[in-house]
Amino acid sequence: MINKKIRNYLIVVLLVAVFLLSLVYFASFVSAQDVKYCCEKTTYGAWCQDAPQEECDSSYRKVATSCEAVSYCKLGCCYDSSEGLCMENTPQKVCDLAKGTWSDSKECEIAQCKLGCCVLGTQAAFVSLTRCKKLSSFYGLLTDFRTNINTELECISLASLSDEGACVFELDYIKTCKFTSRQACNTMKQNTKTENGTVTSNITFYKDYLCSAEELGTNYGLTKDTICVDGKDEVYFKDSHGNPANIYDASKINDKTYWNKIVKKEDSCNSGKSNINNKACGNCNYFLGSICKDYKKVSETKPTYGNNICKDLNCKSTTLDKAMKHGESWCDNENTALAGPDSVGSRYHRHLCMNGEEIIEPCADYRQEICIQDKITTAGGEFSQAACRVNRWQDCLSQTEKVDCTNTDKRDCIWAPLSIADIEVEYDGNEIVEDSIACFPEHAQGLKFWEEGESQGICSQADVQCVVTFEKTGLITGSKKCEENCECLEDSWLSEQLARCGAIGDCGTKVNFVGEK
Secondary structure (H helix, E strand, O other), rough: HHHHHHHHHOOOOOOOOHHHHHHHHHHHHHHHHOOOEEEHHHHHHHHEEEEOHHEEOOOEEEOOOHHOOOOHHHHEEEEOOOEEEEHHHHHEEHHOOOOEEEEEEOOOOOOHEEEEEEEEEEEEEEEEEHHEEEEEEEEOOOEEEEEOOHHHHHEEEEEEEEOOEEEEEEEEEEEEEEEEEEHHHHHHHHOEEEEEEEOOOOOEEEEEOOOOOOHOOOOOOOOEEEEEEOOOOOEEEOOOOOEEEOOOEHOOOOOOHHOOOOOOHHHOOOOOOOOOOOEEOOOOOHOOOOOOOHHHHHOOOOOOOOOEEEEEEEEEEOOOOOOOOOOEEEEEEEOOOOOOOOOOOOOHHHHHEEEEEEEEEEEEOOOOOEEEEEEEOOEEEEEEEEEEEEEOOOOOOOOOOOOHHHHOOOOEEEEOOOOOOOOOOOEOOOOEEEHEEEEEEEOOOOOOOOOOOHHHHHHHHHHOOOOOOOEOOOOOOOOEEEEHHHHHHHHHHHHHHHHHHHHHHOOOOOOOOOOOO
8 A cells, every 4th residue: 555655656756857847848948949149240231139049140240148238239329520420329330330439328428429509501400510510511601500509499499590581660650671680680679779769669570571572561662773782692672771672683673573572592583693794683603703793893784773783703814824713723833834843942822713813822832732733523614623732752762662652642752763853764675674763752842952951861862872893904004894883884874863862852953943053
């Protein structure tokens, strides 16, 4: 009886053990299926993702844990210094791939990402200072960054203050209107005393309306007069009380609808053209070479109405003996044809056509800067642009390989024969002798050659000594025969050394910039 009870007990224990083992196995199986890896890159191209092991790209790292615990996938702030953009909750690896600067701040609470209000003409954006500079440069505006504005709502409200329109009020009980900005109109509400009297009623701003709009109920009528407005390029109509209206268009002189609301520049007459000396259209364009001026001072062409016209800002005559467009620039190094390039005493200059005049801006003296120029294609044709930049000549002579010599990212050098200073090239048959090729400054440095010190140190880099060995062939006649370095006796060798000397800078025997030795 006892044995039977023991046997039954053992059977129960065995069944429980089997059950427990099956639970452990099942749990292990489920656990193995649910294990997630932090894949540096997945097979479908995503970076820093928690995924099953088989979805991890075998060419990259993977760790059997969450990506939040892996250093290279840790979330932080990625700052793009070139665009001024800040990206929150960005994995470090993704930021590195984007060539950004990563910092351990998920919410981008770093100095570079501090936001402010960037005013862009009549618009505004709540961005970082670097982003503001980028946007301002893109639109050709001066950077206006307001750090005292701390919310996007305030920033947007600031932009609306630049809205233009009709500010209607009563001045000493007479209905009056002034075409101005919303901000100026709001200021008038705070200061009721004006130069012309006292504001005696509520002030209302009508965005985009002209003071001559009939629905405003003013007595401001149409005229045939025009006006130039400070800060704007175009010629504008003027209403009967001196307020500017829309851009001058002779065909709209009696069109009341044209005197009602603001018509945008792009919707006005001859949009996209310079309209230089145009009698009937005052849609001047500064970037295309015109601006509003009194015709009696700048042109013989009388406009159909009014006294203002689009003045020609292009340069009709320049030192190039040809006309240049307003805003164009070009280079000059003041050498005469006889002197040749980079002669002694020469200096690079940048020439600029601005407002009808040619302006000459010198680059740094002693050719520490050179002038570079290029042409771009615009809607109006080719446009020349030039700029002064640093002359990187200093380590040219130390380069022994062509690939290093001609690396324009690092230096301004040329890989050329020693005879680059207008001296005849040395040939061996049809090939340039390899020994006569070296690395030289593309633009030789100017030197104070009349002073001891730096100029001597630079010019001495071209010093060379050639020992020629002779053997006597006649004891009585004293005749001798050259045995070693005989090429040093040739005029071509001397010419090469002079060329090497002159290529470094204002060294050796050279011609100055007016063509004199």
